[in-house]
Amino acid sequence: MLEKGAAKKVTIFVNEDTQHRFGPLTDAILTFLLHKGVSGATATRAMAGFGAHHVMHTTKIEVLTEHLPVRIEFIESAEKVDELMPALYDMVSDGVIEMQDTHVVKVANKERPAPPKAPHAELRGAARLMRIYMGESDKWEGEPLYDAIVKRLRLMDIAGATVYRGILGYGVKGHTHKGGGLFSRDLPIMISVVDNEERLRAAIDVIESMMQDGLIVLSDVDVIRLVRSRSPEEVSNANS
Amino acid sequence: MRTVKNAKLLRLHFSEGDRFNGRPLYEAVVDRCRELRIAGATVFRGLEGYGETAEMHKHRNDKPIVVTIVDTEDNLARLIPEMEAMMDTGMIATSDVEAIRIENPAA
Numbered sequence: 039m040l041e042k043g044a045a046k047k048v049t050i051f052v053n054e055d056t057q058h059r060f061g062p063l064t065d066a067i068l069t070f071l072l073h074k075g076v077s078g079a080t081a082t083r084a085m086a087g088f089g090a091h092h093v094m095h096t097t098k099i100e101v102l103t104e105h106l107p108v109r110i111e112f113i114e115s116a117e118k119v120d121e122l123m124p125a126l127y128d129m130v131s132d133g134v135i136e137m138q139d140t141h142v143v144k145v146a147n148k149e150r151p152a153p154p155k156a157p158h159a160e161l162r163g164a165a166r167l168m169r170i171y172m173g174e175s176d177k178w179e180g181e182p183l184y185d186a187i188v189k190r191l192r193l194m195d196i197a198g199a200t201v202y203r204g205i206l207g208y209g210v211k212g213h214t215h216k217g218g219g220l221f222s223r224d225l226p227i228m229i230s231v232v233d234n235e236e237r238l239r240a241a242i243d244v245i246e247s248m249m250q251d252g253l254i255v256l257s258d259v260d261v262i263r264l265v266r267s268r269s270p271e272e273v274s275n276a277n278s
Numbered sequence: 279m280r281t282v283k284n285a286k287l288l289r290l291h292f293s294e295g296d297r298f299n300g301r302p303l304y305e306a307v308v309d310r311c312r313e314l315r316i317a318g319a320t321v322f323r324g325l326e327g328y329g330e331t332a333e334m335h336k337h338r339n340d341k342p343i344v345v346t347i348v349d350t351e352d353n354l355a356r357l358i359p360e361m362e363a364m365m366d367t368g369m370i371a372t373s374d375v376e377a378i379r380i381e382n383p384a385a
Contacts, residue, residue: 169287169346171320206308207320226320228346246280246380253318254378255287255348 040077040145042195046119047140050110050126052133054083064108067129071112074122077145079112089133113140167259168231168238170245171209172252175224183248184227190244197233204228209253232259285377286354288347290361292368294323295340304343306364314357317349348377 050067058066064081071079086096087107095106114122119137126135176183184201191199204226231238242254296303304321311319324342347354354372361370 171318171348202322204320205323206304207318208308208312209318209320228320228322242378246382249380250382250384252380253348254380255285256376256378257287257373 040113040142041115042142042145044116045113045140045142046116047111047113047138048119048126049136049138050130050133051089051136052108052110052130053089053105054108055105056132058129058131063129063131063133064110067110067126070125070129071122076112076114076118076122079110081108081110083108113142163261165232165259165261166235166238167257168233168241169255169257170229170231170252171255172227172229172249173209173224174203174227176227176250176252178248184229186248187229187245190248191231191241194237194241194244196231196237196241199229199231202228202230232261279381281379281381283350283377283379285348285375286351287373287375288349288354288357288361289371289373290343290345290347290365290368291371292343292365293340294343296343296366296368298364303364304345307345307361310360310364311347311357314353314360316347316353316357319345319347321345348375 052063052067054062054064056063068079068081084095084107086094086098088094089107093105095104097106123135123137170187172183174182174184178186188199188201207226209226231241233241238256245254290307292303294302294304298306308319308321322344324344327342347357349357358370358372
């Protein structure tokens with residue numbers, strides 16, 4: 039199962055009609071990867087290209103549609119790629135294998151369970167509580183600032199965030215936040231976030247770049263218990 | 279640009295129905311904070327809860343109210359006696375915080 043973080047991306051270029059034993063090489067490679075439990079692989083047929091033989095293959099001219107390039111791509115952990123590479127090296131009798139370092143940002147999987155590792159189970163005991171104050175009408179790139187901040191915190195895997203809307207207040211700018219007409223209200227918003235110091239520091243750097251004017255308040259808290267970690271199903275629902 | 283300093287966070291807990299001189303207590307509290315030049319105050323309304331009198335706050339107009347105020351220890355020391363005088367029942371709590379003020383003038 040693919041996880042977030044550093045990984046390897048392998049790209050294999052072969053000809054559509056290169057054979058491996060009794061069938062096309064592309065089929066053989068995909069079958070091999072599936073059998074070995076690779077989390078995903080994609081074969082794409084090119085519309086044009088040329089390879090080491092320096093013959094142009096293109097779909098535009100019928101006589102040249104033979105030997106069209108096929109590109110097979112998959113992403114796996116470095117260990118898994120190491121394990122697979124000798125066999126792939128052997129199979130690709132005509133073509134190129136390329137490999138690069140990559141970074142997996144998100145793995146969302148609706149049906150298959152994620153590994154049983156609880157996402158935030160390590161959060162126990164002393165932690166920090168961060169409160170972020172802003173106005174409801176503050177914007178970032180056209181969307182409400184509080185929305186943008188919560189999305190960004192999720193992307194950073196921060197343990198949790200809650201947005202509160204106040205009913206009255208004023209801040210450093212001195213103007214009163216209150217509910218006016220339907221379209222003119224600017225109520226105070228507070229986001230509370232609990233996580234460890236290091237992760238909150240990273241979050242503050244990001245929030246600072248998004249915020250024009252606001253206040254962040256940090257205090258020490260003891261996390262007594264986490265109710266439970268979310269099941270993989272809930273995680274993917276939350277992602278969708 | 280950020281300015282970091284040690285500060286105190288004050289929380290006042292009371293109910294929405296509480297009044298002071300004929301107006302909602304939370305409004306009076308915010309106005310008083312402003313008169314005393316306190317840096318900021320924010321009023322939140324809870325959904326339900328219970329407090330000193332062990333009665334559930336869930337009727338319309340009697341929901342729990344929390345006012346949070348962040349300022350220096352000295353300023354809050356000035357404020358707290360005033361708040362105590364205004365509040366009939368309720369709770370006042372303080373905690374130590376690190377306050378980070380963010381100012382990025384619009385480009």
